Amino acid sequence: MGVQRVVADGERTWTVVGEDHLPAGPAEEYLEFLRVAQRASPNTVRSYAASLSRWWDYLTAAGLSWDEVTLPSFTPFLTVLRTGDPPGVSRLPAGAGGQMAAESTVAARVTAVLSFYRYHADVHQVPVAGRLYRVSTRGGSYVPGLAHLQRGRDQLRPAVRLRRHACRPVPLLTPLQVEAILDGCARWDAACGEWTGSVRDRLMFATLAETGMRLGECLSTRHCDWHAGRGGTPFIEVVPRQDHPAGARVKNSRYRRIHISDELERLHSEYLWQLCDAGAHQALDLENHFVFVNLCRGRWLAPLRPETVYDLVATLKRRLGSAVPDGWTPHWFRHTHASALLLSGAREHVVMRRLGHADIQTTLSLYGWVSEDAELAALAGWRRFCAGWDGRQGSSGE
Template identity: 55%
Template sequence: MTTVVDLSGIRTQRLTLGTGERTWTVLGRDHRVVGPAEEYLEHLRVQKVSPNTVKSYARALALWWQYLDAFGLTWDTVTLEDFGAFLTWLRTGEGPQVTALAPGEPRFGEATVAVRLRGVLSCYEFHQLNGVDAGRDLHRLVQRGGGRYKPMLEHIARRKGRRQTVIRVRQQHAGAPPVLTPRQIDGICDACAVWDSAVYEWRGSVRDRLLWALLAETGLRLGEALGLRHRDWHTGRGDTPFIEVVPREHPHRVRVKGGGYRKLYISDELDRLYGEYLWQLCGAGADMAVVDLDDWYVFVNLAREPRFAPWQPDSVYDLVDRLRRQLAGCVPNAWTPHWFRHSHATALLLAGVPVHVVSRRLGHADVQTTLNTYAHVTEDAELRAVADWKALTSGWRATIEAAEAIGPCS
């Protein structure tokens, strides 16, 4: 029988700061903030780390302090063995002096275990850099770099060996990213707004349709789309319309991941949809309510207060929940805005667009990220090409036959 320790008193807590920004912290059994954890989370906030990253690390640290409490450990005197036991505890949930007679279902997948361990180790690295002797030989746990790739002249440039991990997490093979079919994407867009040819106007929310159409056609992350301003959208004037993805501050902390600028060309159809939305915005008084509409956000509140304020990610996910219920049975139940990005990349690769072009369009810092994420797509394309051996070798066969017709080789 497996005994899971009830440690609900130690938990993550969502906070709303004076600026309206949402963040997370860790509370102990006494309902007070766990000092070492909060110091590290505040460091992340100061560094303007994504709120989702702060949330993930707060969850990791809450689990770590639950583990310390269960086993009677002090946070600044832990050893390598304690970190190894933490991984076992994450998987089983078994308290001290408990041995399961039969293996049970794991509490977390190995990918989640790796993420939680990374969050805890980052916290300890932060405290060590600030002079706190927390954890013995912790550097032996810290991973440096990933994969087996070594840059050119690595053997010359590096004077010392690479740090290796003592405790390793079993890595699961990453499956194919989830995608939406063109029919499913059309269904989501049509559920938001459709063109009524009888009266020559749109029925529904053009803003909502524009968001999904934009994600599907450009592969933008949700945060990048919500950060767009009208000055970033360059309507076609006889040439190809395009948008600019510009790193900048956002009131809801959404951001351009990686901090890189990029320029994305779009279709005339998407550009016309944006023009309709902009016309509706001005008709609703946005140009009067906002000091400089050109410098304001494309996606804003239309019904909720404050009106014309930047649209929040939470509100987008409320829309996703409504669409899931409305389209139940027609689209996957678990779809998220990020599925549009995977669908966009998959479509480009299947169409034969070079990987380095897809990588630049997605804003990946390294083409290897694209190859790792969408390896199944490129592999399938290569297999299909090799399978069509007759067409592939037709030119080669014609050359051989022409040479043989001339005469034997001399």
């Protein structure tokens, strides 16, 4: 089994194919449900297709039929995901030091497979889901405030529970590293009175650093989405669209407005003038075209692809050397932006809306450690804080 990229009607997607190079029927039906009914992003479909491909490989190796799986036959799949070993193979203690898959990766694979069976249970009454789920019973004395709304409703939970490790601090870029990346793209030459380098590249990374947008959201913006201040604060509209040739899109399909600095707005204006000087406004409707386009490589003015951005990142890593971390990616700008906002005292729900998270718990899970760590660091001076307590004992009773 394998994951195959498919281009249909100009849109890119993925499916699961067998040794005969034909789509696996049950898997493709579920993936089509994700595409059409759930409006899942291409990246989500790709992730689910990869998980189902691993599941089909396991079924083939174990000699199981996809619609006759039981809980005992499902459990070894977790070991296969963690170790990468074929079913029935056990590692000796001396060889147990190999690379193991992260528990978050295992959880994502299992979630995809369980969702696949939930779909086929609802649509085709395939009984496997009934064996892999169980009715939850809440123990202990704690009762949620809205528990009365769930009376009479059975809550199904996976019979296989995976322990998720606490989220590690996300990788960040320091202000000097961000500036090094921006200067590595383009610099303002005061002697010549003009920019040297690629203003497009500087604008792209500056936008990621200042707005916290995802790379797909940044690449899908158009010039009409950028609004000059005109006496107010300039802003960028993040508009959900599905027409980027490379599949770049706004996650969760949520519209939002991100206010930006005058400096970033001026940089966009400079880039726009450079495009006009090159004749871009005569070749197409520049106002309604994508902001970030090909200028040298590929078809001129074609929308920039994420792969091109990652090639640029690799070039900057070689050029800047030890001035930047070896593993930095465009998504590090998003982590850095969110962490800086929280350290500056911005409220969590404000950061959530600026980043476009669907739930505040996502913001807290990823970046809550930032403000928590700052508060804990403030307790380092607890001796000085408590020193003022000396001599006050009994003063209120005298």
